[in-house]
Amino acid sequence: MTKGKKKFLVHSNDSITGGPEALHQFCSIANKYADCKMCYFEKNTNTPDKYRIYNVLKSDYFDDVDTYHVIPEIYTKYFINKVKKGKILIYWLSVDNFFNLKDRSLYSNIKHYFYSLFLKRKPMIFLKKYIHITQSEYANIFLKNHGFEYSFIGDYIAEEFYNIKFNTNKENIICYNPKKGFNKLLPLIKNSKFKFIPIENLNSVEIKNLLLKAKIYIDFGRLPGKDRIPREAILSNCIILLGNRGAALNDKDFAIPNRYKIDLNNSNYIHKAENLIEKSLNNYDENIKLFVNYKLKVLNEKKEFELNIKKFIENI
Secondary structure, X not given: OOOOOXXXXXXXXXXXXXXXXXXXXXXHHHOOOOEEEEEEOOOOOOOOHHHHHHOOOEOOOOOOOOEXXXXXXXXXXXXXXXXXXXXXXXXXXXXXXXXXXXXXXXXXXXXXXXXXHHHOOOOHHHOOOOEEEEOOHHXXXXXXXXXXXXXXXXXXXXXXXXXXXXXXXXXXXXXXXXXXXXXXXXXXXXXXXXXXXXXXXXXXXXXXXXXXXXXXXXXXXXXXXXXXXXXXXXXXXXXEEEEOOHHHHOOOOOOOOHHHEXXXXXXXXXXXXXXXXXXXXXXXXXXXXXXXXXXXXXXXXXXXXXXXXXXXXXXX
């Protein structure tokens, strides 16, 4: 570690999901203003190929009084027990995942909630004394409601999506992630006259190509933070249709017209979604214009992310 600079050790696993990618992004940007390295959970882990674009430096685990340990919110128990000297910085990459809540049965969610409490996380009452940074307005609201101080950092979408030109050859395809809110989507997909294509078993290039063809991306999942695929979809010029839950409940994380946020508690939500899909497909060129401001916001996230990290490091 370089003398004189603030030291950060960013802890992550090597899974290819939104949370670990944000941790790699943080490490990459923070290393401009501090001495920041990745530390993988498993020793001798190599940086995943997808994240090599961030040019992060690796380090074995160490702990001293001058080091800030950046940890994802889902592993608070493990790291609070492990870190004895350094300062703990909790990066709230989601809210629902902290409680291990997903689209399961009530019984299954209760079981997973207590499982995570027993093995992975500390109760909120014990976390207030640590440093908190956030990925979303949803997390900001959550921490504010618990009386926590926090700094909003954010994250951003990979730059391969930044220079996509408007495609006039879009097809009447609706993309969806079958891992997100599928139980809510299934009644819409069954016997539908629309063409739904799941985003599954695809690499990043295949996902990008599918989004470039599609006119609509639909997500009825819990939206535990600023999920990546909706943002990749808007940069691919897809109309975004979300369930009004999680991070979609505020106007900052997903700044799309309110009519494109479907109230899934309304018994008539399938009919409303079908009507909106039909109008959007039939008049795509006009309706996509309603998402210009959201697209510009997503395009600005990297710049905002770097400014937020720079300010945070200077003031910590």
